[in-house]
Amino acid sequence: MSTVAATGRWAFLLLVYAFVVGPAAIIVVDSFNSATSFPAPFESLTLKWYASIARHEEFVASIRVSTIVATAAASIATALGILAAYALVRFPVAGRNAIATFLLGPLLVPQIVIGLAMLQLIELAGLRIGLAGLILVHAVYVMPFALRLTLTGLARFDFVLEDAARSLGASRWRTLWHVTLPVIRPALVSGFVFAFILSFVNLPVSLFLTSPQTATLPIVMFAYMESRIDPLVTAVSSLVLFVAVGITLALERVFKLRLLG
Amino acid sequence: MSEATTAVRVADDATPPAAWALLAPAIAFLAVCLLAPLAATAWLSLSPNVLVKFDGPGLDNYRYLFGKAYYFDTVLRTLRIAFNVTFVALAVGYAAALALKGVARRLGSTLIVGLTFPILAGPLIIVLGWMILLADGGPLIRPLVQAGWIGPLRLIGTETAIVIGLVHFTLPFVILTVYASLSQIPDDLVEAARSLGAGPLQVFRRVVWPLSLPGVLSAALIAFSLAASAYVSPHYLGGAAQLVLTTLVGQFILTTFNSQMAGAAAMLLLVVMVILIFAFTRLMSRFIR
Amino acid sequence: MRQKPRCRPLKRSGRRRFLQGLGALGLGTAAVGFGRPGWAQGSPPALVKGTTFTVSTWGGVTQDAVKNFVQPEFERQTGVKFAFDIGAQGARYNKLLAQRANPPADVFFSTDEAVINGHRAGVLQAASQKSIPYAADVHDWALPGRRAAPPGTVLGVAYALIAYVIGYNPQAVKQAPASWGDLWRPEFQGKLALAAPGHTQMPSLLITTAEMNGGGLRNMDPAFKKLAELRPVKLTFFFTDWAALVKTGDAVAGTEFDYYLQGMKAQGFPIEWVVPKEKGFGSPQCVSLVKGSQIPADVAAAFINLIVSPTVQEALAVQTFQGITNKTVKLSTEAQAKCTCGARIDQLRFFDPVVVADNRPQWTERLNTEVVPNWARR
Numbered sequence: 032m033s034t035v036a037a038t039g040r041w042a043f044l045l046l047v048y049a050f051v052v053g054p055a056a057i058i059v060v061d062s063f064n065s066a067t068s069f070p071a072p073f074e075s076l077t078l079k080w081y082a083s084i085a086r087h088e089e090f091v092a093s094i095r096v097s098t099i100v101a102t103a104a105a106s107i108a109t110a111l112g113i114l115a116a117y118a119l120v121r122f123p124v125a126g127r128n129a130i131a132t133f134l135l136g137p138l139l140v141p142q143i144v145i146g147l148a149m150l151q152l153i154e155l156a157g158l159r160i161g162l163a164g165l166i167l168v169h170a171v172y173v174m175p176f177a178l179r180l181t182l183t184g185l186a187r188f189d190f191v192l193e194d195a196a197r198s199l200g201a202s203r204w205r206t207l208w209h210v211t212l213p214v215i216r217p218a219l220v221s222g223f224v225f226a227f228i229l230s231f232v233n234l235p236v237s238l239f240l241t242s243p244q245t246a247t248l249p250i251v252m253f254a255y256m257e258s259r260i261d262p263l264v265t266a267v268s269s270l271v272l273f274v275a276v277g278i279t280l281a282l283e284r285v286f287k288l289r290l291l292g
Numbered sequence: 293m294s295e296a297t298t299a300v301r302v303a304d305d306a307t308p309p310a311a312w313a314l315l316a317p318a319i320a321f322l323a324v325c326l327l328a329p330l331a332a333t334a335w336l337s338l339s340p341n342v343l344v345k346f347d348g349p350g351l352d353n354y355r356y357l358f359g360k361a362y363y364f365d366t367v368l369r370t371l372r373i374a375f376n377v378t379f380v381a382l383a384v385g386y387a388a389a390l391a392l393k394g395v396a397r398r399l400g401s402t403l404i405v406g407l408t409f410p411i412l413a414g415p416l417i418i419v420l421g422w423m424i425l426l427a428d429g430g431p432l433i434r435p436l437v438q439a440g441w442i443g444p445l446r447l448i449g450t451e452t453a454i455v456i457g458l459v460h461f462t463l464p465f466v467i468l469t470v471y472a473s474l475s476q477i478p479d480d481l482v483e484a485a486r487s488l489g490a491g492p493l494q495v496f497r498r499v500v501w502p503l504s505l506p507g508v509l510s511a512a513l514i515a516f517s518l519a520a521s522a523y524v525s526p527h528y529l530g531g532a533a534q535l536v537l538t539t540l541v542g543q544f545i546l547t548t549f550n551s552q553m554a555g556a557a558a559m560l561l562l563v564v565m566v567i568l569i570f571a572f573t574r575l576m577s578r579f580i581r
Numbered sequence: 582m583r584q585k586p587r588c589r590p591l592k593r594s595g596r597r598r599f600l601q602g603l604g605a606l607g608l609g610t611a612a613v614g615f616g617r618p619g620w621a622q623g624s625p626p627a628l629v630k631g632t633t634f635t636v637s638t639w640g641g642v643t644q645d646a647v648k649n650f651v652q653p654e655f656e657r658q659t660g661v662k663f664a665f666d667i668g669a670q671g672a673r674y675n676k677l678l679a680q681r682a683n684p685p686a687d688v689f690f691s692t693d694e695a696v697i698n699g700h701r702a703g704v705l706q707a708a709s710q711k712s713i714p715y716a717a718d719v720h721d722w723a724l725p726g727r728r729a730a731p732p733g734t735v736l737g738v739a740y741a742l743i744a745y746v747i748g749y750n751p752q753a754v755k756q757a758p759a760s761w762g763d764l765w766r767p768e769f770q771g772k773l774a775l776a777a778p779g780h781t782q783m784p785s786l787l788i789t790t791a792e793m794n795g796g797g798l799r800n801m802d803p804a805f806k807k808l809a810e811l812r813p814v815k816l817t818f819f820f821t822d823w824a825a826l827v828k829t830g831d832a833v834a835g836t837e838f839d840y841y842l843q844g845m846k847a848q849g850f851p852i853e854w855v856v857p858k859e860k861g862f863g864s865p866q867c868v869s870l871v872k873g874s875q876i877p878a879d880v881a882a883a884f885i886n887l888i889v890s891p892t893v894q895e896a897l898a899v900q901t902f903q904g905i906t907n908k909t910v911k912l913s914t915e916a917q918a919k920c921t922c923g924a925r926i927d928q929l930r931f932f933d934p935v936v937v938a939d940n941r942p943q944w945t946e947r948l949n950t951e952v953v954p955n956w957a958r959r
Contacts, residue, residue, distance in 0.1 A: 054421025055410040111318040118314035141521030144558040148329030159683040232414030235523040242685045243664040258641025268417035275412035362950040532777045532816040533957040546671040547779025
């Protein structure tokens with residue numbers, strides 16, 4: 032490729048990256064800004080906003096809630112997803128395409144509708160909004176992502192391995208546990224992690240379903256931004272970003288996952 | 293989805309009952325946690341409320357929404373934004389994926405992974421960053437205006453701001469999907485075409501583009517779904533003057549407490565999206581066969 | 582701009598009223614049969630010890646005020662543990678509507694209009710006046726729906742008064758606005774932060790605009806026509822929706838609550854504010870009991886009593902810049918200097934919350950369909 036074309040390509044990629052990374056970079060930079068309102072020109076470097084996160088109990092509590100909800104939702108989604116994906120790929124299921132489309136259906140439903148619908152069902156049934164309802168809607172929301180990643184992973188799996196194990200006398204269960212799962216583990220883990228992250232940072236699904244005991248981090252940030260203008264939210268978001276990036280990188284190293292590729 | 297279902301192996305002791313047992317939990321879960329709530333919403337959307345009074349279940353709420361120009365415009369705005377976002381994200385995303393494809397393998401995948409990190413921060417905080425960048429007097433626009441590169445520009449509170457925010461959100465997904473699809477094109481095919489004397493443009497038009505179409509279709513669907521169902525970007529970047537169906541649902545519930553109209557707007561959004569996506573998929577599969 | 586209220590030192594009658602309240606509480610709990618007379622002397626009934634007491638309120642300044650001035654004393658008195666449900670009034674009210682069987686809060690902070698709405702919707706309950714002795718000391722406008730309340734009860738009690746006024750950037754605006762009509766100044770168009778259609782004070786703005794343009798409650802058409810002529814840069818619910826725009830110069834004026842503007846000023850924003858000559862909009866901030874709450878009514882009512890008690894009222898005035906409602910409290914000069922004290926009550930107009938509640942749905946619809954589309958054009 033000629034130098035002009037190569038330079039052009041790199042310039043274009045640089046622009047795209049600046050576009051994609053720009054807003055996040057601004058947020059991260061501003062989280063170290065000592066100015067007391069946000070946004071504001073950069074005054075001096077400080078870690079005080081990060082330090083003060085621990086003092087804001089509503090943020091700490093919401094991080095705990097979000098972690099619980101995301102873990103539970105991702106677990107449910109991954110568990111249901113692996114069962115369904117295995118059935119769809121392994122067996123000649125009647126109406127396979129229709130069922131797969133149905134199971135991936137939540138992708139079509141706007142998140143705010145998922146949340147609203149659950150609220151209205153709870154209301155009509157006279158139940159109480161609580162952690163259970165929140166976890167369930169999050170699980171609905173992330174299930175298609177977990178399912179799709181698992182389907183892709185299983186599609187690449189050569190079932191000859193299973194047949195070989197069976198023919199050597201292994202029971203169905205042992206085959207599953209010792210042969211299939213280890214091979215598709217990267218797909219499972221990436222499905223789980225993806226589902227976890229999506230649930231953790233989501234706002235619209237939780238918008239109508241939070242109570243004081245079940246406020247997720249995005250909801251608390253949303254409420255905080257209504258009443259205060261200090262950069263604390265930038266520090267919280269940057270922290271979430273660092274942790275998520277850290278987990279992703281660590282998993283890529285350990286599992287050699289192509290988590291996002 | 294299609295690649296998964298073509299890898300089916302029929303075992304000697306194929307037992308569909310086992311398959312149903314494996315599928316049952318997921319299906320039951322969605323039935324209880326998605327279908328039942330949606331049914332509740334549908335039921336409420338057929339009920340009278342403080343704005344539209346009528347007897348018993350009926351479609352009057354929908355008639356009301358379609359009747360008022362304001363609400364009809366909201367539907368149009370939602371679709372218009374979604375289409376614009378899809379178009380721009382596809383154009384830029386495809387070009388970026390192509391550019392990345394030509395980059396050395398390891399550097400390329402590192403760059404790809406780096407693309408997805410902003411998503412991990414969450415849409416809420418990203419949109420906050422955009423609010424700063426798109427403000428008239430903000431650190432992006434003011435220097436450009438002062439340097440004379442562009443005239444005075446008002447972006448906050450406009451559809452353009454929403455489109456920018458949503459393109460930003462969907463671009464990584466588009467690039468990833470198209471890149472994955474481009475990666476599946478065997479290099480030998482490109483080599484073969486080259487060796488037969490085809491120039492780069494012809495190689496693209498005859499080999500790369502057609503083979504990447506399934507990925508493009510996937511990416512278009514993803515971008516459209518994400519854009520039409522987004523809440524955070526339209527809420528902060530567009531505001532109350534530029535409502536889309538999602539923020540309209542929010543407004544009905546949160547400011548006028550009209551559960552029934554919120555339900556009607558929600559069902560409307562859902563139906564519109566399902567129809568459009570199915571129509572698009574049907575149309576495209578006729579091309580890609 | 583604003584004048585300081587009269588000054589008198591705090592009276593001793595405060596403590597007496599407080600003990601009266603606790604005494605009533607003691608009588609009340611004995612009557613209900615807790616069987617432990619004298620909890621007013623500091624031994625709370627086992628029933629409420631460690632129970633969660635959920636307060637539904639606005640975040641920021643209001644939540645801080647409750648946390649700092651009410652929570653410690655109340656937790657000490659009753660042994661409950663506080664939890665907060667914070668957010669905009671609309672979202673919190675919606676949660677009450679959605680969970681009648683199992684309310685998510687025990688007391689509800691809101692505007693006076695929402696107190697009326699809440700009682701009509703059956704999600705709030707009246708409190709007995711005996712359990713809120715300090716309610717006898719508040720201004721008339723601090724007891725919403727007085728006439729509709731069953732005898733011997735209050736629907737809700739206002740603990741603070743805030744005023745909706747006009748804020749502006751003195752560096753960008755040479756001549757300060759003096760009237761609501763100044764919102765239509767050409768220099769403000771495209772740089773005006775305006776209440777969103779769903780804002781609590783929008784009906785008040787509508788009524789005022791109608792009256793200034795040849796109409797009134799019976800003829801609101803002029804209001805919608807006139808409002809459509811504005812070109813706001815941002816439709817706001819909170820000051821945080823437009824504070825950043827003041828810094829970047831995108832907004833030079835806006836309608837906003839006085840205590841928010843005072844807070845912005847204290848944080849270094851270039852902002853001043855005026856009470857328009859047609860009067861600012863007085864908005865009593867109320868607390869009410871949530872119907873169906875697990876907390877005994879008189880315990881929840883004691884919370885209300887505490888927040889309108891003189892000690893707490895004085896602390897609120899100094900810390901939150903909000904006006905107070907307890908007539909017997911006379912602030913020291915230094916305290917007066919710090920609070921905007923509801924921008925001096927006689928400069929304010931109080932709109933009948935019943936009228937506002939009755940008309941809001943239709944007016945919001947008209948705003949959405951007749952006015953907002955004009956605001957959206959550039």
